[in-house]
Amino acid sequence: MTDRARNRRRIETNRPTVRTWGYRGPPAPSTTPPILGTYLVNATAAIGVTGLGVMGRNLARNFARNGYTVAVHNRSAGRTRALVEEFGHEGAFVPAESAADFVAALERPRRLMIMVQAGAVTDAVIDEFAPLLEPGDMIIDGGNAHYADTRRREEALRERGLHFVGAGVSGGEEGALNGPAVMVGGSTESYDVLGPMFESISAKVGGEPCATHIGTDGAGHFVKMVHNGIEYADMQLIAEAYDLLRQVAGYTPSEIADIFRSWNEGRLGSYLIEITAEVLAHTDAATGLAFVDVVADAAGQKGTGRWTVQTALDLGSPVTAIAQATFSRAASGQSALRAAYAGLPGGTTPPLSRTEATRFTSQVEHALYASKVIAYDQGWKMIQDAAGEFGWKIDLGAVARIWRGGCIIRASFLDRIRAAYATDPDLVSLLGEMEFAMEITDAQVPWRETVASAARRGIPVPAFSAALAHYDTLRAERLPAALLQGQRDYFGAHTYERTDRPGAFHTHWAEADRPETAA
Numbered sequence: 085m086t087d088r089a090r091n092r093r094r095i096e097t098n099r100p101t102v103r104t105w106g107y108r109g110p111p112a113p114s115t116t117p118p119i120l121g122t123y124l125v126n127a128t129a130a131i132g133v134t135g136l137g138v139m140g141r142n143l144a145r146n147f148a149r150n151g152y153t154v155a156v157h158n159r160s161a162g163r164t165r166a167l168v169e170e171f172g173h174e175g176a177f178v179p180a181e182s183a184a185d186f187v188a189a190l191e192r193p194r195r196l197m198i199m200v201q202a203g204a205v206t207d208a209v210i211d212e213f214a215p216l217l218e219p220g221d222m223i224i225d226g227g228n229a230h231y232a233d234t235r236r237r238e239e240a241l242r243e244r245g246l247h248f249v250g251a252g253v254s255g256g257e258e259g260a261l262n263g264p265a266v267m268v269g270g271s272t273e274s275y276d277v278l279g280p281m282f283e284s285i286s287a288k289v290g291g292e293p294c295a296t297h298i299g300t301d302g303a304g305h306f307v308k309m310v311h312n313g314i315e316y317a318d319m320q321l322i323a324e325a326y327d328l329l330r331q332v333a334g335y336t337p338s339e340i341a342d343i344f345r346s347w348n349e350g351r352l353g354s355y356l357i358e359i360t361a362e363v364l365a366h367t368d369a370a371t372g373l374a375f376v377d378v379v380a381d382a383a384g385q386k387g388t389g390r391w392t393v394q395t396a397l398d399l400g401s402p403v404t405a406i407a408q409a410t411f412s413r414a415a416s417g418q419s420a421l422r423a424a425y426a427g428l429p430g431g432t433t434p435p436l437s438r439t440e441a442t443r444f445t446s447q448v449e450h451a452l453y454a455s456k457v458i459a460y461d462q463g464w465k466m467i468q469d470a471a472g473e474f475g476w477k478i479d480l481g482a483v484a485r486i487w488r489g490g491c492i493i494r495a496s497f498l499d500r501i502r503a504a505y506a507t508d509p510d511l512v513s514l515l516g517e518m519e520f521a522m523e524i525t526d527a528q529v530p531w532r533e534t535v536a537s538a539a540r541r542g543i544p545v546p547a548f549s550a551a552l553a554h555y556d557t558l559r560a561e562r563l564p565a566a567l568l569q570g571q572r573d574y575f576g577a578h579t580y581e582r583t584d585r586p587g588a589f590h591t592h593w594a595e596a597d598r599p600e601t602a603a
């Protein structure tokens with residue numbers, strides 16, 4: 085008999101006459117609480133999950149598998165029933181059909197996790213449950229919420245004595261079930277209760293949980309957003325490396341899969357490199373062609389990369405590799421514009437000999453690694469900028485620690501980033517760490533040759549180029565921003581500073597001798 089059938093039979097044969105679903109308070113003195121099917125009628129659940137889509141269902145299962153009694157609720161009760169029927173054997177579930185039943189099933193301080201669509205839907209669910217909660221109770225939002233929404237919600241609910249916790253959960257549906265990375269915001273008091281729970285269900289690396297208290301109010305969702313921004317950059321850089329190996333070196337997708345597999349054994353080792361090899365090795369069953377050749381080349385995006393760039397602009401944080409990755413997705417979908425540009429002249433791509441292709445592959449590896457270091461450095465700088473702006477005390481090394489497993493950007497070199505911040509918690513840039521600086525030095529010629537070769541051949545490498553330009557901008561002794569200041573002063577009298585003395589100045593451009601005065 086399957087687990088599902090066994091669960092269904094247990095529920096049917098044990099179902100009491102007086103109640104169908106959910107917890108209705110303590111049993112009458114004469115009765116002992118029956119074990120209904122595979123769930124406990126009078127259990128007081130350690131956590132409740134409302135919103136049983138793939139992520140919510142898998143998180144509920146993860147909590148149950150780790151020994152917690154989990155109350156489960158969904159707007160449509162069918163999903164609640166289906167969860168218990170199919171997975172009830174995995175642990176202690178308390179299915180609840182109404183909001184009241186769901187809240188009543190939670191032990192105090194109540195912990196209620198919302199796993200619904202970000203935005204208005206989340207607000208609606210908060211409005212439904214908050215009135216049923218008492219001071220000290222906690223509402224956890226595990227969706228991809230915008231950190232500004234989380235800050236607003238946290239402040240509003242704090243005034244009602246409730247803890248609102250924005251928790252960034254990374255790792256997709258597999259991670260939610262078997263071990264995500266969890267970036268928890270909210271109060272330290274709420275983390276004292278929730279922390280052990282999230283740490284128990286999170287991924288583990290070297291025995292360490294991939295969950296931590298990132299900081300107060302929206303810090304958790306902010307860092308999750310930056311995680312997604314780095315994810316965009318990482319994916320774009322990998323895609324550009326693939327395009328170069330395909331168009332310049334002339335390798336087939338299957339050959340490039342083997343190259344990525346070999347890179348995955350070294351300093352580029354990561355989940356994204358690993359799955360890239362799988363995607364490139366895949367053959368489309370319907371056509372027998374390489375899967376990557378039958379996929380439409382217009383990238384989608386749910387919005388977290390866009391949020392990262394918008395926020396970075398407000399913070400003045402130059403996440404140029406993340407921005408280019410996000411704009412590249414938008415450009416790939418501009419079909420009318422691409423049709424207008426189609427056929428316009430570009431570079432020439434003479435084929436490489438096998439020896440030259442091998443050499444070129446090594447150049448691309450250096451360019452990919454160096455660009456990845458810059459992209460991650462930009463992400464960490466953005467987190468530092470936000471911490472200063474919003475008053476968060478964020479352990480940058482802990483961010484690297486919890487991203488080593490469970491999340492989409494999990495990668496071997498996060499150990500190195502963690503170690504760099506452990507050595508110097510106030511590190512301004514990863515390039516301030518000796519080993520990263522040496523690797524960037526080694527990459528100079530191949531990195532530049534890769535970008536130059538792509539330009540000569542008319543192959544777009546916007547993220548490679550942005551990362552290199554960011555590096556050159558920050559290391560430049562003098563930038564052309566001096567000319568910008570002169571232009572701004574000429575047309576807008578916006579004033580400028582001088583290199584030789586303090587203060588702001590303005591040149592009277594309309595006067596004959598163009599005198600300069602202190603502004």
Ligand code: 6PG
Pocket residue numbers: 228253254255256312315384385386387388389491492
């Ligand atoms: C994660 C992922 C996830 C992301 C989806 C869609 O950390 O598990 O980053 O949160 O939202 O993968 O991402 P895009 O549609 O924006 O590419």
